[in-house]
Amino acid sequence: MTNEADVRGPTGLSVVHEGRQPHWQLDHIDGGSRIVLGGDWLAQAGTIAEFPPSEIGGLTTGQHLSFDTAGLGRWDTGLIAFLWDAKRAAATAGAVFDVSALPVAASKLLGLLPDSLSNPAARVRHGFRPVNWPVNWIGGQTAVLLNELGVVTGLLITTLRGGAFAALGRARMRRVDLYANIRDAGPSALIIVSVVNFLIGAILAFVGAVQLRKFAADMYVANLVGLALVREMAAVMTAIVMAGRTGGAYAARIATMKGNEEIDALTVIGVPVSDYIVLPAVLALVFTMPFLYLYGCLVGMLGGFVVSISMLNITGSGYLHQTLDAVPFGQFVFGFVKSIAFALMIGVTSCRIGLKAGRSAADVGVAATRAVVVGIVGVIAMDAIFAVIADVLGI
Amino acid sequence: MSDAPHAVPGSTVAGSAPLLSVRGVTLAFGPKVIQRDLSFDVRRGSIFALMGGSGCGKSTVLKSMVGLLRPRAGKIVVEGDDYWSGSETRRAETGRRFGVLFQSAALWSGLTVGQNVALPMQMFTKLDEATIRRLVKVKLGLVDLAEAIDMAPSALSGGMRKRAGLARALSLDPDILFFDEPSAGLDPITSRRLDDLILNLRDGLGATIIIVSHELPSLFAIADDGVFLDGQSKTAIAHGAPTALRESCAHPHVRAFMRRERLDTEGKDRMQ
Numbered sequence: 001m002t003n004e005a006d007v008r009g010p011t012g013l014s015v016v017h018e019g020r021q022p023h024w025q026l027d028h029i030d031g032g033s034r035i036v037l038g039g040d041w042l043a044q045a046g047t048i049a050e051f052p053p054s055e056i057g058g059l060t061t062g063q064h065l066s067f068d069t070a071g072l073g074r075w076d077t078g079l080i081a082f083l084w085d086a087k088r089a090a091a092t093a094g095a096v097f098d099v100s101a102l103p104v105a106a107s108k109l110l111g112l113l114p115d116s117l118s119n120p121a122a123r124v125r126h127g128f129r130p131v132n133w134p135v136n137w138i139g140g141q142t143a144v145l146l147n148e149l150g151v152v153t154g155l156l157i158t159t160l161r162g163g164a165f166a167a168l169g170r171a172r173m174r175r176v177d178l179y180a181n182i183r184d185a186g187p188s189a190l191i192i193v194s195v196v197n198f199l200i201g202a203i204l205a206f207v208g209a210v211q212l213r214k215f216a217a218d219m220y221v222a223n224l225v226g227l228a229l230v231r232e233m234a235a236v237m238t239a240i241v242m243a244g245r246t247g248g249a250y251a252a253r254i255a256t257m258k259g260n261e262e263i264d265a266l267t268v269i270g271v272p273v274s275d276y277i278v279l280p281a282v283l284a285l286v287f288t289m290p291f292l293y294l295y296g297c298l299v300g301m302l303g304g305f306v307v308s309i310s311m312l313n314i315t316g317s318g319y320l321h322q323t324l325d326a327v328p329f330g331q332f333v334f335g336f337v338k339s340i341a342f343a344l345m346i347g348v349t350s351c352r353i354g355l356k357a358g359r360s361a362a363d364v365g366v367a368a369t370r371a372v373v374v375g376i377v378g379v380i381a382m383d384a385i386f387a388v389i390a391d392v393l394g395i
Numbered sequence: 396m397s398d399a400p401h402a403v404p405g406s407t408v409a410g411s412a413p414l415l416s417v418r419g420v421t422l423a424f425g426p427k428v429i430q431r432d433l434s435f436d437v438r439r440g441s442i443f444a445l446m447g448g449s450g451c452g453k454s455t456v457l458k459s460m461v462g463l464l465r466p467r468a469g470k471i472v473v474e475g476d477d478y479w480s481g482s483e484t485r486r487a488e489t490g491r492r493f494g495v496l497f498q499s500a501a502l503w504s505g506l507t508v509g510q511n512v513a514l515p516m517q518m519f520t521k522l523d524e525a526t527i528r529r530l531v532k533v534k535l536g537l538v539d540l541a542e543a544i545d546m547a548p549s550a551l552s553g554g555m556r557k558r559a560g561l562a563r564a565l566s567l568d569p570d571i572l573f574f575d576e577p578s579a580g581l582d583p584i585t586s587r588r589l590d591d592l593i594l595n596l597r598d599g600l601g602a603t604i605i606i607v608s609h610e611l612p613s614l615f616a617i618a619d620d621g622v623f624l625d626g627q628s629k630t631a632i633a634h635g636a637p638t639a640l641r642e643s644c645a646h647p648h649v650r651a652f653m654r655r656e657r658l659d660t661e662g663k664d665r666m667q
């Protein structure tokens with residue numbers, strides 16, 4: 001986007017001055033000063049000369065700052081940048097900025113630029129603050145954490161209430177959304193849940209087999225695999241898979257909706273976000289997770305069965321019998337309840353993280369990552385709490 | 396900026412080869428044809444208007460001109476170079492001469508306004524940071540956004556976003572500029588100022604500008620050539636400067652559009 005300043009004739013032909021260095025000088029003339037410009041002033045070619053405001057020191061109010069552009073070659077916004085410096089300096093000194101000698105378009109473009117430029121305040125930098133920073137940081141983080149706990153609990157309560165209304169058929173939730181979410185969280189997750197649980201069952205059996213064989217207690221591998229899966233591993237592994245798969249997706253989806261003002265559009269027409277978005281998401285997880293857990297137990301036991309049969313001296317029916325004996329029904333109930341709790345936690349926190357996200361593309365990524373991390377840590381922490389409770393209750 | 400120069404017919408060199416020409420182009424998304432058999436030329440140094448009703452395919456045509464949508468048929472020639480038949484690298488090279496303002500501004504949300512304008516310069520020039528920042532200020536100053544240099548795009552108003560997108564399009568001083576509805580969402584005064592800016596970019600820097608706009612006063616003031624696309628027949632139904640189309644276009648739909656009149660359906664029936 002360059003042009004010959006004054007030689008652009010009616011034929012459109014222009015003389016090309018190859019790479020003439022831009023140069024300028026300030027002459028003092030009657031009634032003011034004159035800037036003599038020469039060479040090609042192209043921004044892309046390299047640095048642009050600065051016009052030091054001190055140069056204009058001699059000028060006083062009412063005097064003219066004019067130009068001589070006889071030697072000016074090609075120019076683009078590089079020249080405008082330089083001229084703008086001069087224009088601001090002239091405005092500061094109160095001098096008259098005389099653009100008559102400049103190419104018409106240059107003076108017009110210059111006319112669009114303001115006379116002064118208030119330097120925007122430097123941006124506040126967040127991050128390291130040297131004074132008392134560990135104390136401040138810990139305090140701040142604690143406050144944030146407590147606040148978040150409150151918000152998440154609030155959201156959980158609204159969602160539960162929405163769920164109750166939904167059961168009565170009075171929630172503003174669309175069935176199709178719920179079904180779409182269930183399809184996403186349930187059947188589509190079967191493969192990854194199978195793979196993970198099968199391998200966990202196999203690993204448990206393998207570790208158990210190596211140890212128990214030493215005591216000729218081969219048979220008890222079935223107890224180990226069965227109990228470990230039903231009580232802990234199937235529920236926890238399934239929840240972790242779902243936190244990564246579904247929780248992250250919820251957070252990213254909601255954060256994107258927020259960036260596009262879709263959430264605002266919902267709020268304006270009076271559809272509560274908790275009904276329209278959070279409720280179907282959480283319900284879908286709560287419906288599917290317990291069944292994925294049961295399915296995970298089954299597949300995990302299959303993994304344990306395969307490894308045991310091939311490594312140990314036990315029969316298939318013996319293994320099955322031992323498993324049924326070792327795992328009472330109550331253990332399934334315990335795991336089932338846990339996985340419902342995990343589902344609630346993952347659903348509500350990931351929706352909350354999405355709703356809280358900023359509006360840029362990077363914020364969507366941050367929200368998804370955070371939802372996954374919070375989901376996984378949350379599942380493990382909750383599992384620990386369940387273990388303590390179970391111990392107290394003697395389950 | 397009181398007297399905006401009006402478009403001077405013939406201000407560009409008559410007879411010279413067109414800078415950009417569209418030859419028999421058909422555009423489609425999957426089975427859905429948007430425009431077929433489009434042909435028009437954009438002369439060097441002209442301000443070329445793409446006109447037509449909402450949804451008729453103006454943005455789509457613009458997209459294929461800047462290399463985002465391959466035409467189903469036909470070719471787009473930029474300075475004698477068949478744009479779509481070349482390699483992708485070749486297209487990217489040509490694309491560097493383009494400055495594009497998207498209809499939705501499409502600012503990069505993770506960067507500040509200033510960084511948005513600076514990014515192309517950082518990628519494609521060897522300028523140092525201080526110089527880049529000076530140029531960024533000039534470009535933002537031209538669209539009256541110098542103060543917003545360190546703001547996040549999400550903190551801008553709709554019209555400010557448009558103007559920031561325009562400043563970004565100017566980043567590399569491109570010689571072909573594509574503006575998709577630059578004045579949508581701007582007040583009349585700002586919109587007028589933008590007309591001045593566009594004219595002076597053309598006059599001063601020798602840029603060629605292809606503009607999509609519904610804003611009739613601005614079209615009449617700045618555009619010196621154009622094409623009118625029709626959504627029903629899916630092709631161009633009129634060629635010429637907006638002022639000329641307003642005065643003397645045989646097509647009632649175009650005339651009604653340019654005069655902002657109710658479309659006389661009776662007249663349309665007579666036409667068919």
Ligand SMILES: Nc1ncnc2c1ncn2[C@@H]1O[C@H](COP(=O)(O)OP(=O)(O)OP(=O)(O)O)[C@@H](O)[C@H]1O
Nearest residue numbers: 424427429447448449450451452453454455456498
């Ligand atoms: N990605 C896409 N996939 C399918 N169809 C599309 C796509 N983008 C646009 N279209 C269709 O192409 C047609 C033209 O769209 P386009 O955005 O080019 O219209 P326009 O003339 O720019 O309208 P407006 O003035 O409202 O911006 C529309 O019918 C639209 O539905």
Ligand SMILES: [Mg+2]
Nearest residue numbers: 453454455498
């Ligand atoms: Mg459009």
